[in-house]
Amino acid sequence: MPGLNTDIVAHKLPLKPECKPIKQKLRRMKPEILLKIKEEVKKQFDAGFLKVAKYPEWVANIVLVPKKDGKVRMCVDYRDLNKASPKDNFPLPHIDTLVDNTARHSMFSFMDGFSGYNQIKMALEDTEKTTFITMWGTFCYKVMPFGLKNAGVTYQRAMVSLFHDMMHREVEVYVDDMIVKARKTEDHATNLERLFKRLRKFQLKLNPAKCTFGVTSGKLLGFVVNERGIEVDPDKVQAIRDLPPPKTQKEVRGFLGRLNYIARFISQLTLKCDPIFKLLHKHNPGAWNKECQVAFDKVKVYLLSLPVLVPPVAGRPLILYLTVNEGSMGCVLGQHDETGTKERAVYYLSKKFTEYESKYSSLEEMCCALAWTAYRLRQYMLYHTTWLIAKLDPIKYIFEKPSLSGRVARWQVLLFEYDIVYVSQKAIKGSAIVDFLAERVEKDYEPMEFEFPDEDLMSICQTNEEESEEKENWKMFFDGASNALGHGIEVVLVSPEGDHYPVIAKLNFYCTNNVVEYEVCVMGLQAAIERKIHVLEVYGDFTLVIYQLRGEWETRDSKLVRYHKYVSKLMENFDKICFTHLPREENQMADALATLAAMFKVGTNVKIQPIMINLRECPAHCSGVEEEVDEKPWYHDIVHYLKFQQYPEQSSENDKKTIRRLAMNFFLDGDILYKRSRDQVFFRCMDSAEARRIVEEVHEGICGGHVSRHMLVRQILRSGYYWLTLETDCMDFARKCHKCQIYADRIHTLANSLNVLTSPWPFSMWGMDVIGLITSKASNGHRFILVAIDYFTKWVEAASYANVTQKVVCEKFKIKHHYSVPYRPKMNGAVEAANKNINKIIEKMTNVYKDWHKKLPFALHAYRTTVHTSTGATPFSLVYGMEAVLPIEVEIPSLRVLKEVQLEEAEWVNTRYEQLNLIKEKKLTTLCNGQL
Structure with missing residues (x-):
C-alpha cells in the first residue's frame, strides 16, 4: 500500500523525559488465538507494515479485537507507551457542528479509509517504540498502528492538510470517515470527482466494503442525517432499549452515559431518570427499586418517538x-x-x-x-x-x-x-x-x-469616585498574546476595593514573545506609577519574566538585558513591589484581553461604553546591532575584559559572570576580535556599520545573488564574519528587500522529493538547455541564453546569443542528441533548476531590462558561490578546492584574507598545493552526499 507521503504527515512518538522504557513479558494464550496472531502478523509483514525489531527498549503484547464483520483486528497493548507520550492537542471536530453541517442536504456519499491508520507511516526514529512480542519474534510497525494515544489526532491532521479547502463546503471529515454532500443532486457527481482526484493525487485508498455512494440518508457518528434534518440512529436506540436493568453503579453510569449522548433530543430526561440518578449519590447511593424500574421503562417508551432536529439556516433569526x-x-x-x-x-x-x-x-x-x-x-x-x-x-x-x-x-x-x-x-x-x-x-x-474561556471574556471596570488610600495593596495582572495579526498586550490593575482598570495596547512592531511580555510589564508599571500606586503585587503567567525580575534567574539574552534594567528602574518608584507567577488558568482575565479587538462583538441595539485600545509604535527598549550605547560596539566590554581583565563600572556580579562566560569564546589578534565557534572556526566580529555593509554587499552587492534569508546567514558565516544579531538582521534585510518581494517564488504546487542525478566524477556528464526566447531583448540584440551544468559539481556555464538552436549546438560540439519524454522537464531537471535560479538572479540584479546580458557573469558568480543542498558545498569550492574571495572580504578583510596577505609567494603556493591535494576528499564527500 503506497500510503501518504511522509512530507505531508508522519506519526511521531515523543516521550516524557521522566518516563523509562517498559518491556512486557510474553503472555500465555490459547493455541487457536496464537494461530490467528501468526496469520495476522504474516499478512501485515507481507504487506510491508512490519519489520523485525532487534534489541528494542519498548515491548508490548498483542490484543485481538473482534470486528463487526466477524474478523479480528490485531491491536497492541500500548498502555505503557501511551502513558509516557504527551497528548497532542490538535482538535477533533465537534460532533454537534459536524452533524449540523452535514444535515439538510439532498444527497450523500459515505466513505471510509482502507486500513486508514496503516496509510500513515511512522517516523523512522520512532518505529522501534511500537515493538510487540510474539511466539515468533519481536516486530515493530513501519506504519501507524491502532492503539496509540495520538493516532486519531495524527490522522485528522493529515485529513485537514489534504482537504482543508473542501471541508465544510462539499466534504466533511472525521478521522477516517469522509462524507461528500450536495444540496442539488446534479452537483453530487462533480463533488465526488473532485474528491477522487484529491485521493488519487495523494494515493489515499478507500475501503469499498464500507463505502456508500449517492444515498439520500445515512448514519454519521450515532445519528442519521438526511434532507429533513437530524435523527437518532435507530440501532443506537434499539441498543439502549435492549439493555437489561443495571445492577451495579458501573452499569448505571453506562446507561445514563448512552442517554446523555442523545440528550439534545430528549425532553424531561432528568425528571424521568430522577430515581436512577439517586443511585449515584456518594453518601447514600440506595438500591434498585420499583421507582427505578418504572423510570427505566418510561425512558424506553419515550425513545420510540424522538423528534427530528434541524440545523439553523443562515440569515434567519x-x-x-x-x-x-x-x-x-x-x-x-x-x-x-x-x-x-x-x-x-x-x-x-x-x-x-x-x-x-x-x-x-x-x-x-x-x-x-x-x-x-x-x-x-x-x-x-x-x-x-x-x-x-x-x-x-x-x-x-x-x-x-x-x-x-x-x-x-x-x-x-x-x-x-x-x-x-x-x-x-x-x-x-x-x-x-x-x-x-x-x-x-x-x-x-x-x-x-x-472564569470564562478566553474568547468569552472581555473585562470589567467599575469606577469609584473615592480614591483608595495610597499605602493599600494594589494588584496587577498582565499577559501578552501573539497571532497572525500581531502582538497584543494587556494589563488589569485591581484596586483594594476590587475595582478593575484594564489597559490594552497593540504592538505595531516586530518582536519576540519574550520582548512582548517585558513590554506589557513596562506598560503596567507605567500605568501604576501614573495612578500614584506605592504598594503593588504583580501577577503573570510568563515564567521567564517573573523569575528574572525576582532575581532568581539570570538575564542572558542581549535583547532582554536592557528591558530588565529599565523595569528595575521603574520598580524604584514603589515602596513595595513583589512578583508572583500564576498558572494561565488563574490569569484568564488578563489573558482574554489579548484577543479583545478580534473577538469583541456588540448587538446593533446595545449601547456600551467604549474601551480604549492603544497603539504602541516603538518598543520601550530596542537592542541589537542598530543600537550601540555611547557609539561603542556590542563587543566593547568583551574586548576591554580580554585586554585589561577589567569589568565595566557599576556592573553587578551577574554582569561580571556573564562577561567572563562570553569571553571564553572570543580572542584578540591585535585590535581585531574573533569568535571561536563550536567546531573551532574563527569569525571576525563586526560592529553595526560594518555589519550593515556586509549584509548589503553579500545580498545585493555587485556579486550578490539576492539569496534567501537563511542562505544569506550561511554565506556570511562562510566568509568569516559574525555579530550578535546576525540571523535577525539577515532575516529583516531579506524580508524588506524590494527586489526579493517582486521576484519571489510563486509556489502553486506541493513540494516533491528531488532525486539527485550524479556523475562518477567532475565534468564527465553535462546537461544543456536554452533559456529563451527572452521577451526583453538585450541592448546587443541577444534574446537567448545557452546554459550548461556539470552534474557532479553543479558548476554552471552560460552565454547569451542573438539566436541559437539545438541543431547548431550539436554540430558545434559534435553531440549525439537523445530526446527525452515530451513535456516532462524533470527528465533534464538539474539544468531546468539552474535555468530558474539564474533567471531569478538576473531579474533581481538588473535595473534596466535591456542590460540583462551585462549582469549574466555576475549572476553566474553568485550561483557558483552559493551552497547547494544536493552537494553540501559551493560549485566554486568543488572545482578549485577553495572558496571564492568575495569583494567584501577585500574591503573588510576576513581572517583567511589577512592570513594569505602575510604569506610569502612560496608559502602561498605550498598552501594552494595542500588545498588541491585535499580536493579529491571534498569530491568524494559530495558524491556520498548526493547518493543519500
Whole structure:
C-alpha cells in the first residue's frame, strides 16, 4: 500500500523525559488465538507494515479485537507507551457542528479509509517504540498502528492538510470517515470527482466494503442525517432499549452515559431518570427499586418517538424560549421554516440550579439562565440574531441597570458579543413548551464557572469616585498574546476595593514573545506609577519574566538585558513591589484581553461604553546591532575584559559572570576580535556599520545573488564574519528587500522529493538547455541564453546569443542528441533548476531590462558561490578546492584574507598545493552526499 507521503504527515512518538522504557513479558494464550496472531502478523509483514525489531527498549503484547464483520483486528497493548507520550492537542471536530453541517442536504456519499491508520507511516526514529512480542519474534510497525494515544489526532491532521479547502463546503471529515454532500443532486457527481482526484493525487485508498455512494440518508457518528434534518440512529436506540436493568453503579453510569449522548433530543430526561440518578449519590447511593424500574421503562417508551432536529439556516433569526421554575431552568432553541409559519426545534437544553444559584432573585435566576444558555449554545447564537421569549426581560435588567453586582456584571460581559433581542410573549404556546421543558433538569450539571474561556471574556471596570488610600495593596495582572495579526498586550490593575482598570495596547512592531511580555510589564508599571500606586503585587503567567525580575534567574539574552534594567528602574518608584507567577488558568482575565479587538462583538441595539485600545509604535527598549550605547560596539566590554581583565563600572556580579562566560569564546589578534565557534572556526566580529555593509554587499552587492534569508546567514558565516544579531538582521534585510518581494517564488504546487542525478566524477556528464526566447531583448540584440551544468559539481556555464538552436549546438560540439519524454522537464531537471535560479538572479540584479546580458557573469558568480543542498558545498569550492574571495572580504578583510596577505609567494603556493591535494576528499564527500 503506497500510503501518504511522509512530507505531508508522519506519526511521531515523543516521550516524557521522566518516563523509562517498559518491556512486557510474553503472555500465555490459547493455541487457536496464537494461530490467528501468526496469520495476522504474516499478512501485515507481507504487506510491508512490519519489520523485525532487534534489541528494542519498548515491548508490548498483542490484543485481538473482534470486528463487526466477524474478523479480528490485531491491536497492541500500548498502555505503557501511551502513558509516557504527551497528548497532542490538535482538535477533533465537534460532533454537534459536524452533524449540523452535514444535515439538510439532498444527497450523500459515505466513505471510509482502507486500513486508514496503516496509510500513515511512522517516523523512522520512532518505529522501534511500537515493538510487540510474539511466539515468533519481536516486530515493530513501519506504519501507524491502532492503539496509540495520538493516532486519531495524527490522522485528522493529515485529513485537514489534504482537504482543508473542501471541508465544510462539499466534504466533511472525521478521522477516517469522509462524507461528500450536495444540496442539488446534479452537483453530487462533480463533488465526488473532485474528491477522487484529491485521493488519487495523494494515493489515499478507500475501503469499498464500507463505502456508500449517492444515498439520500445515512448514519454519521450515532445519528442519521438526511434532507429533513437530524435523527437518532435507530440501532443506537434499539441498543439502549435492549439493555437489561443495571445492577451495579458501573452499569448505571453506562446507561445514563448512552442517554446523555442523545440528550439534545430528549425532553424531561432528568425528571424521568430522577430515581436512577439517586443511585449515584456518594453518601447514600440506595438500591434498585420499583421507582427505578418504572423510570427505566418510561425512558424506553419515550425513545420510540424522538423528534427530528434541524440545523439553523443562515440569515434567519433564532427563537429562544426561556423559562425559570423553582430550582430549575429550561429552554428550547428553534427557527422558523421557509414558510415562516412553522417552528422547527434546533436544540433542547435544561439544567438544575446549584444550591448557591437557587438563592438568586427571580430576575437574577433569569439572567443566569440566559448567560448559561448563551455559553452552551454559542455556536448557534453567535452567528444569528436571537429572539428571546420569556416572562421577564433579562436583557433590559443586565444592560440598563446603573449599578451592577459582581455576578451580573460578569453575565453582562459574556452577553456583550451576542445579538439578543427581547420579544414579548404573544402566545401561550411558547410558555407551555418551556415550562414543560424546565421540569427536565440536569442533576449531573457542573456549577457555572465565572472564569470564562478566553474568547468569552472581555473585562470589567467599575469606577469609584473615592480614591483608595495610597499605602493599600494594589494588584496587577498582565499577559501578552501573539497571532497572525500581531502582538497584543494587556494589563488589569485591581484596586483594594476590587475595582478593575484594564489597559490594552497593540504592538505595531516586530518582536519576540519574550520582548512582548517585558513590554506589557513596562506598560503596567507605567500605568501604576501614573495612578500614584506605592504598594503593588504583580501577577503573570510568563515564567521567564517573573523569575528574572525576582532575581532568581539570570538575564542572558542581549535583547532582554536592557528591558530588565529599565523595569528595575521603574520598580524604584514603589515602596513595595513583589512578583508572583500564576498558572494561565488563574490569569484568564488578563489573558482574554489579548484577543479583545478580534473577538469583541456588540448587538446593533446595545449601547456600551467604549474601551480604549492603544497603539504602541516603538518598543520601550530596542537592542541589537542598530543600537550601540555611547557609539561603542556590542563587543566593547568583551574586548576591554580580554585586554585589561577589567569589568565595566557599576556592573553587578551577574554582569561580571556573564562577561567572563562570553569571553571564553572570543580572542584578540591585535585590535581585531574573533569568535571561536563550536567546531573551532574563527569569525571576525563586526560592529553595526560594518555589519550593515556586509549584509548589503553579500545580498545585493555587485556579486550578490539576492539569496534567501537563511542562505544569506550561511554565506556570511562562510566568509568569516559574525555579530550578535546576525540571523535577525539577515532575516529583516531579506524580508524588506524590494527586489526579493517582486521576484519571489510563486509556489502553486506541493513540494516533491528531488532525486539527485550524479556523475562518477567532475565534468564527465553535462546537461544543456536554452533559456529563451527572452521577451526583453538585450541592448546587443541577444534574446537567448545557452546554459550548461556539470552534474557532479553543479558548476554552471552560460552565454547569451542573438539566436541559437539545438541543431547548431550539436554540430558545434559534435553531440549525439537523445530526446527525452515530451513535456516532462524533470527528465533534464538539474539544468531546468539552474535555468530558474539564474533567471531569478538576473531579474533581481538588473535595473534596466535591456542590460540583462551585462549582469549574466555576475549572476553566474553568485550561483557558483552559493551552497547547494544536493552537494553540501559551493560549485566554486568543488572545482578549485577553495572558496571564492568575495569583494567584501577585500574591503573588510576576513581572517583567511589577512592570513594569505602575510604569506610569502612560496608559502602561498605550498598552501594552494595542500588545498588541491585535499580536493579529491571534498569530491568524494559530495558524491556520498548526493547518493543519500
